[in-house]
Amino acid sequence: DAKTTQPNSMESNEEEPVHLPCNHSTISGTDYIHWYRQLPSQGPEYVIHGLTSNVNNRMASLAIAEDRKSSTLILHRATLRDAAVYYCILREVGGDYKLSFGAGTTVTVRA
Protein backbone atom coordinates (compact mmCIF):
# COMPACT_ATOMS: atom_id res chain seq x y z
CA ASP A 1 0.00 0.00 0.00
CA ALA A 2 1.20 3.49 -0.77
CA LYS A 3 2.09 5.38 2.40
CA THR A 4 0.73 8.61 3.79
CA THR A 5 2.38 11.07 6.18
CA GLN A 6 0.38 13.29 8.51
CA PRO A 7 1.34 15.59 11.40
CA ASN A 8 0.86 13.97 14.78
CA SER A 9 -1.38 16.70 16.13
CA MET A 10 -3.05 20.03 15.39
CA GLU A 11 -4.90 22.54 17.49
CA SER A 12 -7.67 24.87 16.49
CA ASN A 13 -10.07 27.34 18.03
CA GLU A 14 -13.76 26.73 17.85
CA GLU A 15 -15.45 28.13 14.74
CA GLU A 16 -12.14 28.58 12.95
CA PRO A 17 -11.11 26.54 9.90
CA VAL A 18 -8.80 23.57 10.25
CA HIS A 19 -6.49 22.49 7.45
CA LEU A 20 -5.17 18.95 7.82
CA PRO A 21 -2.31 18.08 5.45
CA CYS A 22 -1.48 14.65 4.12
CA ASN A 23 1.56 13.76 2.04
CA HIS A 24 1.39 10.77 -0.29
CA SER A 25 4.33 11.17 -2.64
CA THR A 26 4.20 7.54 -3.85
CA ILE A 27 0.53 7.67 -4.81
CA SER A 28 -0.33 5.78 -7.97
CA GLY A 29 -2.80 6.81 -10.63
CA THR A 30 -5.37 4.32 -9.39
CA ASP A 31 -5.27 5.35 -5.72
CA TYR A 32 -8.24 7.14 -4.22
CA ILE A 33 -7.62 9.42 -1.23
CA HIS A 34 -9.94 8.66 1.66
CA TRP A 35 -10.34 10.43 4.99
CA TYR A 36 -11.82 8.89 8.09
CA ARG A 37 -12.00 10.22 11.61
CA GLN A 38 -12.33 8.56 14.98
CA LEU A 39 -14.00 10.41 17.80
CA PRO A 40 -13.03 9.42 21.35
CA SER A 41 -14.32 5.99 22.34
CA GLN A 42 -16.05 5.47 18.98
CA GLY A 43 -15.41 3.58 15.79
CA PRO A 44 -13.96 5.38 12.78
CA GLU A 45 -16.36 7.22 10.48
CA TYR A 46 -16.03 8.14 6.85
CA VAL A 47 -15.41 11.81 6.11
CA ILE A 48 -14.68 12.24 2.42
CA HIS A 49 -12.78 10.81 -0.53
CA GLY A 50 -11.46 11.99 -3.88
CA LEU A 51 -9.31 11.07 -6.86
CA THR A 52 -8.14 14.20 -8.68
CA SER A 53 -10.65 17.00 -8.28
CA ASN A 54 -11.43 18.88 -5.11
CA VAL A 55 -14.48 17.53 -3.29
CA ASN A 56 -17.00 19.02 -0.91
CA ASN A 57 -19.59 17.40 1.31
CA ARG A 58 -21.54 18.36 4.40
CA MET A 59 -18.67 17.41 6.70
CA ALA A 60 -15.59 18.79 4.99
CA SER A 61 -13.74 19.70 1.82
CA LEU A 62 -10.86 17.84 0.24
CA ALA A 63 -8.27 19.78 -1.73
CA ILE A 64 -5.99 17.62 -3.87
CA ALA A 65 -2.74 18.94 -5.27
CA GLU A 66 -2.38 18.95 -9.03
CA ASP A 67 0.38 16.31 -8.90
CA ARG A 68 -1.70 14.35 -6.34
CA LYS A 69 1.29 13.96 -4.05
CA SER A 70 -0.48 15.76 -1.25
CA SER A 71 -3.96 16.65 -0.13
CA THR A 72 -5.61 18.76 2.55
CA LEU A 73 -8.74 18.05 4.50
CA ILE A 74 -10.53 21.27 5.39
CA LEU A 75 -12.98 21.60 8.24
CA HIS A 76 -14.53 24.96 7.57
CA ARG A 77 -15.70 25.83 11.06
CA ALA A 78 -14.37 23.56 13.75
CA THR A 79 -16.67 22.62 16.59
CA LEU A 80 -15.86 20.81 19.78
CA ARG A 81 -17.41 17.73 18.23
CA ASP A 82 -14.72 17.73 15.55
CA ALA A 83 -12.05 16.81 18.09
CA ALA A 84 -10.89 13.43 16.83
CA VAL A 85 -8.09 11.53 15.16
CA TYR A 86 -8.17 12.10 11.40
CA TYR A 87 -6.79 9.43 9.09
CA CYS A 88 -5.69 9.93 5.49
CA ILE A 89 -5.79 6.60 3.61
CA LEU A 90 -5.01 5.59 0.04
CA ARG A 91 -7.12 2.89 -1.59
CA GLU A 92 -6.39 1.40 -4.98
CA VAL A 93 -9.17 1.15 -7.54
CA GLY A 94 -10.03 -2.51 -7.84
CA GLY A 95 -7.67 -3.34 -5.03
CA ASP A 96 -8.46 -5.32 -1.93
CA TYR A 97 -11.10 -4.29 0.51
CA LYS A 98 -9.09 -3.21 3.50
CA LEU A 99 -8.39 0.23 4.90
CA SER A 100 -4.79 0.65 6.03
CA PHE A 101 -4.81 3.16 8.88
CA GLY A 102 -1.70 5.11 9.86
CA ALA A 103 -1.20 7.05 13.06
CA GLY A 104 -3.42 9.92 11.93
CA THR A 105 -3.58 13.51 13.16
CA THR A 106 -5.09 14.22 16.56
CA VAL A 107 -7.14 17.39 16.31
CA THR A 108 -7.86 19.37 19.45
CA VAL A 109 -10.48 22.13 19.36
CA ARG A 110 -10.32 24.88 21.95
CA ALA A 111 -13.55 26.50 23.09
Place this chain on the structure above:
Amino acid sequence: DTAVSQTPKYLVTQMGNDKSIKCEQNLGHDTMYWYKQDSKKFLKIMFSYNNKELIINETVPNRFSPKSPDKAHLNLHINSLELGDSAVYFCASSQEIGWINEQFFGPGTRLTVL
Protein backbone atom coordinates in the same frame (compact mmCIF):
# COMPACT_ATOMS: atom_id res chain seq x y z
CA ASP B 1 -31.53 2.08 14.36
CA THR B 2 -27.89 1.16 14.77
CA ALA B 3 -26.28 0.41 11.41
CA VAL B 4 -23.45 -1.79 12.70
CA SER B 5 -23.82 -3.24 16.17
CA GLN B 6 -21.46 -5.30 18.28
CA THR B 7 -21.95 -7.32 21.43
CA PRO B 8 -20.66 -7.21 24.04
CA LYS B 9 -19.31 -3.68 24.42
CA TYR B 10 -16.91 -4.78 27.14
CA LEU B 11 -15.42 -8.21 27.70
CA VAL B 12 -13.12 -9.09 30.59
CA THR B 13 -11.80 -12.61 30.76
CA GLN B 14 -8.93 -14.77 31.95
CA MET B 15 -6.02 -16.01 29.88
CA GLY B 16 -6.73 -19.33 28.21
CA ASN B 17 -10.48 -18.80 27.92
CA ASP B 18 -12.46 -18.89 24.69
CA LYS B 19 -14.74 -15.97 23.85
CA SER B 20 -16.85 -14.66 21.00
CA ILE B 21 -17.76 -11.20 19.78
CA LYS B 22 -20.84 -10.76 17.64
CA CYS B 23 -21.42 -8.25 14.86
CA GLU B 24 -24.54 -7.45 12.91
CA GLN B 25 -25.21 -4.90 10.19
CA ASN B 26 -28.64 -3.85 8.95
CA LEU B 27 -27.41 -1.92 5.93
CA GLY B 28 -27.75 -4.73 3.42
CA HIS B 29 -24.02 -4.65 2.74
CA ASP B 30 -22.13 -7.51 1.11
CA THR B 31 -18.79 -7.05 2.85
CA MET B 32 -17.91 -7.14 6.52
CA TYR B 33 -14.62 -6.67 8.36
CA TRP B 34 -12.90 -7.07 11.69
CA TYR B 35 -10.26 -4.54 12.78
CA LYS B 36 -8.11 -4.55 15.90
CA GLN B 37 -7.00 -1.37 17.68
CA ASP B 38 -4.20 -1.94 20.13
CA SER B 39 -3.10 0.11 23.12
CA LYS B 40 -1.06 2.38 20.87
CA LYS B 41 -4.26 3.16 18.97
CA PHE B 42 -3.15 1.63 15.68
CA LEU B 43 -6.06 0.17 13.71
CA LYS B 44 -5.30 -2.95 11.70
CA ILE B 45 -7.47 -5.07 9.47
CA MET B 46 -7.83 -8.67 10.60
CA PHE B 47 -10.41 -10.24 8.32
CA SER B 48 -12.79 -9.37 5.54
CA TYR B 49 -15.74 -11.38 4.29
CA ASN B 50 -17.65 -10.79 1.09
CA ASN B 51 -20.97 -12.60 0.70
CA LYS B 52 -20.02 -14.95 3.53
CA GLU B 53 -16.67 -15.84 1.96
CA LEU B 54 -13.30 -14.98 3.48
CA ILE B 55 -11.36 -12.61 1.24
CA ILE B 56 -8.75 -11.13 3.59
CA ASN B 57 -6.87 -12.80 6.41
CA GLU B 58 -4.05 -10.56 7.55
CA THR B 59 -1.77 -13.18 9.11
CA VAL B 60 -3.94 -13.39 12.17
CA PRO B 61 -3.19 -16.34 14.49
CA ASN B 62 -5.48 -19.27 13.87
CA ARG B 63 -6.79 -18.87 17.43
CA PHE B 64 -8.99 -16.23 15.81
CA SER B 65 -11.78 -17.71 13.73
CA PRO B 66 -14.35 -15.50 12.04
CA LYS B 67 -17.71 -16.99 11.17
CA SER B 68 -20.29 -15.50 8.85
CA PRO B 69 -23.61 -17.33 9.11
CA ASP B 70 -25.18 -14.88 6.67
CA LYS B 71 -24.34 -11.59 4.98
CA ALA B 72 -25.61 -9.55 7.91
CA HIS B 73 -23.45 -11.21 10.56
CA LEU B 74 -19.74 -11.67 11.11
CA ASN B 75 -18.78 -13.10 14.46
CA LEU B 76 -15.28 -13.38 15.86
CA HIS B 77 -14.36 -16.36 18.01
CA ILE B 78 -11.08 -16.34 19.89
CA ASN B 79 -9.59 -19.49 21.44
CA SER B 80 -7.00 -19.67 24.20
CA LEU B 81 -6.97 -15.95 24.88
CA GLU B 82 -3.58 -14.33 25.54
CA LEU B 83 -2.65 -11.08 27.26
CA GLY B 84 -1.68 -9.60 23.90
CA ASP B 85 -5.22 -10.04 22.63
CA SER B 86 -6.33 -7.18 24.86
CA ALA B 87 -7.51 -4.46 22.48
CA VAL B 88 -10.59 -2.83 21.05
CA TYR B 89 -12.11 -4.82 18.21
CA PHE B 90 -14.17 -3.04 15.58
CA CYS B 91 -16.54 -4.58 13.12
CA ALA B 92 -17.31 -2.74 9.89
CA SER B 93 -19.32 -3.23 6.73
CA SER B 94 -19.47 -1.77 3.25
CA GLN B 95 -21.28 -2.13 -0.01
CA GLU B 96 -18.08 -3.10 -1.72
CA ILE B 97 -17.57 -2.24 -5.33
CA GLY B 98 -13.81 -2.33 -5.12
CA TRP B 99 -13.04 1.31 -5.10
CA ILE B 100 -15.40 3.82 -3.61
CA ASN B 101 -16.55 2.08 -0.49
CA GLU B 102 -17.55 3.85 2.62
CA GLN B 103 -16.99 1.56 5.53
CA PHE B 104 -19.39 1.82 8.45
CA PHE B 105 -17.87 0.90 11.78
CA GLY B 106 -19.48 -0.47 14.89
CA PRO B 107 -18.92 1.03 18.35
CA GLY B 108 -16.19 -1.45 19.24
CA THR B 109 -15.72 -4.20 21.82
CA ARG B 110 -13.08 -3.61 24.45
CA LEU B 111 -11.49 -6.94 25.30
CA THR B 112 -9.37 -7.18 28.43
CA VAL B 113 -7.49 -10.40 29.08
CA LEU B 114 -6.23 -10.81 32.65
